[in-house]
Amino acid sequence: MSLHEKEMRQVYAETLVEIISQNPNVMVLEADLSKASGTPPVAKAHPSNFLDVGVAEANMMGVAAGLASCGKIPFAATFTPFATRRACDQVTISIAYAKRNVKVIGTSPGITATSNGGTHMCFQDLAIMRAMPNMIVLSPCDVYELRSMLHWMAATEGPMYMQLLRMKEPKIFDENYKFIPGKAVQIREGNAATIVTTGYTTRWAIEAANALQAQGISVDILHYPMIKPFDTQSLVASAKKTGYVITVENQNILGGLGSAVCETLSEQYPVKVKRMGVHDVFGEVATEDYLLNKHEFSANHIKAAVLENVKNKI
Amino acid sequence: MEHVSAFDRTVFDRRAAEFRYVIADMMGHAGSGHLGGAFSILEILITLYWREMHIDPKNRLMPTRDRFVLSKGHAGPALYATLAFRGYFDTKDLLTLNKNGTNLPSHCDMLKTPGIDMTAGSLGQGLSAAVGMAIAGKIDKKDYNVFAIIGDGESNEGQIWEAAMLAAHKKLDNLVVFTDYNKFQIDGPTQEICALDPLTDKWKSFGWEVFECDGHSWDSIWETLQKAKAVQGKPAMIIAHTIKGKGHPIYENKCESHNIRIPDAKAHQELLNALHVEGLQWP
Numbered sequence: 001m002s003l004h005e006k007e008m009r010q011v012y013a014e015t016l017v018e019i020i021s022q023n024p025n026v027m028v029l030e031a032d033l034s035k036a037s038g039t040p041p042v043a044k045a046h047p048s049n050f051l052d053v054g055v056a057e058a059n060m061m062g063v064a065a066g067l068a069s070c071g072k073i074p075f076a077a078t079f080t081p082f083a084t085r086r087a088c089d090q091v092t093i094s095i096a097y098a099k100r101n102v103k104v105i106g107t108s109p110g111i112t113a114t115s116n117g118g119t120h121m122c123f124q125d126l127a128i129m130r131a132m133p134n135m136i137v138l139s140p141c142d143v144y145e146l147r148s149m150l151h152w153m154a155a156t157e158g159p160m161y162m163q164l165l166r167m168k169e170p171k172i173f174d175e176n177y178k179f180i181p182g183k184a185v186q187i188r189e190g191n192a193a194t195i196v197t198t199g200y201t202t203r204w205a206i207e208a209a210n211a212l213q214a215q216g217i218s219v220d221i222l223h224y225p226m227i228k229p230f231d232t233q234s235l236v237a238s239a240k241k242t243g244y245v246i247t248v249e250n251q252n253i254l255g256g257l258g259s260a261v262c263e264t265l266s267e268q269y270p271v272k273v274k275r276m277g278v279h280d281v282f283g284e285v286a287t288e289d290y291l292l293n294k295h296e297f298s299a300n301h302i303k304a305a306v307l308e309n310v311k312n313k314i
Numbered sequence: 315m316e317h318v319s320a321f322d323r324t325v326f327d328r329r330a331a332e333f334r335y336v337i338a339d340m341m342g343h344a345g346s347g348h349l350g351g352a353f354s355i356l357e358i359l360i361t362l363y364w365r366e367m368h369i370d371p372k373n374r375l376m377p378t379r380d381r382f383v384l385s386k387g388h389a390g391p392a393l394y395a396t397l398a399f400r401g402y403f404d405t406k407d408l409l410t411l412n413k414n415g416t417n418l419p420s421h422c423d424m425l426k427t428p429g430i431d432m433t434a435g436s437l438g439q440g441l442s443a444a445v446g447m448a449i450a451g452k453i454d455k456k457d458y459n460v461f462a463i464i465g466d467g468e469s470n471e472g473q474i475w476e477a478a479m480l481a482a483h484k485k486l487d488n489l490v491v492f493t494d495y496n497k498f499q500i501d502g503p504t505q506e507i508c509a510l511d512p513l514t515d516k517w518k519s520f521g522w523e524v525f526e527c528d529g530h531s532w533d534s535i536w537e538t539l540q541k542a543k544a545v546q547g548k549p550a551m552i553i554a555h556t557i558k559g560k561g562h563p564i565y566e567n568k569c570e571s572h573n574i575r576i577p578d579a580k581a582h583q584e585l586l587n588a589l590h591v592e593g594l595q596w597p
Contacts, residue, residue, distance in 0.1 A: 048453055054483075059442045059476035066446020069424075069432060070454070071377070089436055090473070094443060098424055098433035 003143045004171035009038025009107070011143040012164055015150045016075060017045045026154050027051060027067060029076035031060045037077045037107055038166065057082040061090035061104070068100040073154055079113070080106030080163065081122035084129055095159045096134045102160075103153050104129075109139070109163040110250030111291035112200060113283065121283025126198075127255025129161040130228050137228040139163040139199030140179075142172040145225055148179035156181070163199050170203050172223075181226055184234040190218025193306045194238040194245045198224040198257050201248040201277075204292070207299035212306055219306055227257060232264045239271045244309045248297050249277040274305055321365055326532055328591070329364070330356050333395045334561045335589045336408060336596055340391050341574065342582030344412040348420070350558040350571030352392035354496040354529065355463055358554060359396045361535045362461055371401035374429055380458050381447045383432040385440025386465035386494060387421035388573075394418050394427065402429035409597060438471030440464070441491065445481045448489040448549070459543065463492045467499025470508050475520065481549040482521030489549040490542045494529065496558035498569045517551040529554030563588045 003011060020026045020042070028042045032055045043050040053060045057078050064074040077083070083106040084091070095102045106125050113121040129137045138153070138160060140146040146164070153160055172187070187202065188195075188209045195205045202223045209219050220238045224231065239245050245265065247258035258275030265271055276297040283291070292298040333356055341347025363369070367380040384393050391411055398405040403417075410416040417426040421435025431447070434440035444462040451458050464474060481489055495513065497504050504510050517524045523545040527538035535554070542550035558572070559565035564585070565574065576582050 051449065053476075053480050056473075056476035056480070058438075058473045059445075059480060062439045062442020062473065062477065063446035063449065063480065065439075066383075066432065066443035066448075067450050068446075069381075069443065070447050070450030072446075072450055072453075090439055090442070093433065093436045094439045 003147070003175070006143060007038065007166065007168050008143060008146055008164060009166040011146055012150070013038045013041045015147045016042050019151060019154045020046045020049045023073070023154060024049065025071055025073050027072050027074045029053065029060050029064055029074045031055055031057045031078045031082070033078050033107070036079070036166065037105070037164070039077070057087040058090045061087045061102070062094045064102040065094035065098060065100040068102050073101055073103070075103045075105055077105035077107055077164065079116070079120055080109045080125045081120055084125040084161070085122060088128060092132055096132045099134050100159060101157050104161045105164050106161065107164045107166050109165065110200060110278070111283065111288055111295065112165055112167070112250070114288055114291070115285055117285035118283045123252040123278045123283060124255070125163065126227060126249070126251050126257060127259070130255065130260065134159050135228065136160040136226065138226055140225055141199055141202040141223060142169050144173040144175065144177040145179055148177055149225060152179050152181060165200055172202060172206065179225060182229055182231055184222040184224050184231040186220065186234070187223050188219055188221040190220055191242055192217045192219050192310050194220040194222060194235070194242045195302065196222050196224065196235065196245060196247045196257060196261050198227055198249065200250040201297065204297065204299045205248055205302055208302035208306065211299065211303050217306065217310060224257065227260060230260045230264065232268065235261060235264055236269045239265055239269050243271050245271055245273045246302065246305050247273065247275050247277070248302055251278055252280055253277040254280055276301065276305065321532065321536070323532060326360060326364070329360055331561070331591045332594055332596070333360070333392070333399070335586065335591050335594060336395050337391050338562070338585050338589055339596065340395070340408050340411040342576050342585055343409045345577065346573060346575050347391055347411070348388040348572060349562065349565055349574050350498065350568070351386060351389045351465065351494065351496065353560045353562060354556040354558050355389055355392055355494050357530045357532065358463060358492055358535055359392055361532065361539065363396050363400050365536065366539060367461065368458065371429065374402060378456055378458055381431045381444070381460045383434065383440045383444040383447070383460070383462040384422050385434050385444070385462055386437065386468050387434030387440065390418070390420060390422045393422065393430070397427065397429040406597060437465065437468040438473035441474055441477040444489060444491070445477045445486065448481065448486040449484055451488050452484070452486065458488065460489045461491070463494055466493060466495045466497065466504045466510055469493065469510055469513070478517065478520040478522065485547045486549045487546050490539065490552065491549065492552045492554045494556050495553050496556040498558045498572065500572050502569055513553055517553070521548060522551045523548045524551045524553065526553045526555065529556035530560055561589070
């Protein structure tokens with residue numbers, strides 16, 4: 001089976017099994033969501049590197065900080081709302097403020113929480129984690145990027161937060177892909193607009209770009225696997241070329257990717273920005289399609305936003 | 315490498331008296347401080363750092379050292395005095411407590427103060443970190459112990475009990491925790507705010523071996539500590555009966571000793587006069 005035929009969580013677990021074989025200090029921590037995170041294979045392959053603390057996210061973050069103080073490198077995973085909202089002060093103080101080498105993993109970000117509904121559908125994690133000093137913020141879009149990123153995370157000292165999509169995601173990169181920290185990845189090149197994405201939304205921008213291509217319209221797609229620190233250079237260069245920036249994010253448009261883009265452009269090169277994503281409402285039980293359409297950041301909505309700008313220019 | 319030093323009651327008594335004076339002076343220079351909860355843990359800290367812990371101030375990060383977590387991080391000044399006089403940093407630095415740019419903040423910060431094993435101050439979090447350290451010791455088959463002090467008020471925090479459950483589940487007999495049971499929290503007596511008693515039964519029911527001691531008696535602390543360390547297959551809790559503000563005639567056993575204001579030089583001098591130690595050369 002090719003890597004891209006696997007679920008993201010399967011690749012998360014398999015990569016960690018591999019990493020632990022090379023570095024026995026790496027550990028996987030869970031708060032009773034091991035099956036959801038896909039990590040039972042880690043428990044099986046490396047039982048002493050696996051710790052399930054039970055339904056106690058705050059404790060998990062503190063224990064992770066203590067383990068890190070003794071040279072361990074914990075990857076502590078739970079659903080996104082619990083990793084970033086529920087255990088917010090523990091992550092802030094015991095991990096970020098104390099600069100512990102802990103990797104916090106938020107699974108099922110944004111609308112991908114689907115049937116778990118509003119309580120589990122976190123639209124704030126990027127905003128929360130961006131505002132935390134010392135914290136690096138990451139969101140891979142496919143299995144190849146995830147695998148490369150995990151290797152880099154394990155080898156790099158410092159507190160980090162990574163969104164983890166759990167299910168199958170379409171192949172965007174390939175076996176040769178290497179995650180480069182601090183750099184946006186230009187996935188498409190064009191002139192009509194700059195589309196800025198991260199993690200889950202990159203696939204929809206690509207789908208929109210493919211549809212636009214058929215109509216002879218080309219766009220820049222800047223995919224940000226690392227949201228913080230934010231690659232301002234690539235953004236400004238692209239904005240200078242296209243003059244119009246669309247941000248697409250799988251969360252509240254307040255404080256996340258769109259905000260990072262606006263903060264940069266307003267200071268360095270002001271152009272018009274359209275922020276697509278969730279407009280300051282809570283989530284609900286629904287399918288991904290329904291939520292994409294309701295919150296208007298599907299491929300069709302992205303395409304329409306580009307066309308609207310093209311039309312306005314004419 | 316320094317380890318256990320001989321116990322000399324006269325020396326230890328004098329050290330505790332001197333530390334109370336020095337800590338009060340630190341707070342006097344700062345204009346305020348958490349005096350009550352710092353004074354209630356001094357005999358425990360002195361016992362740990364001069365009689366018990368396997369540590370070396372000259373090699374403070376040695377992997378085999380015993381760890382200490384002051385989960386009630388607001389008692390930082392007591393730990394700073396302990397660490398400075400134990401040789402981790404210059405005792406002159408003690409008077410920088412809470413000053414702009416200091417390495418001695420009101421609450422413990424492992425990135426700033428040499429010898430601090432864990433940042434703490436947001437209550438309930440230090441115990442989880444101590445549990446993590448103890449788990450790491452088990453995984454790595456190292457024979458260090460992890461010691462921690464939690465507050466009684468701090469024990470209102472749910473995270474304390476999350477950590478308690480996991481420590482028992484993981485059979486962490488390399489973990490010894492003291493509860494500084496001085497019976498006061500900021501807003502009043504612990505029994506009136508959110509009653510902790512029966513505290514011993516609570517910890518027992520969480521699967522810990524539980525002891526009680528007089529938290530100001532060298533003998534009681536030491537003997538209980540030896541019993542706690544000998545426990546197999548369980549973490550140990552020592553409920554140390556202490557007195558908030560212990561040893562200060564104005565503040566002893568007073569709830570308001572939690573965080574005192576020392577507005578001017580006169581108040582500073584009054585605070586110190588009550589703690590006079592004959593022949594003390596300070597600073």
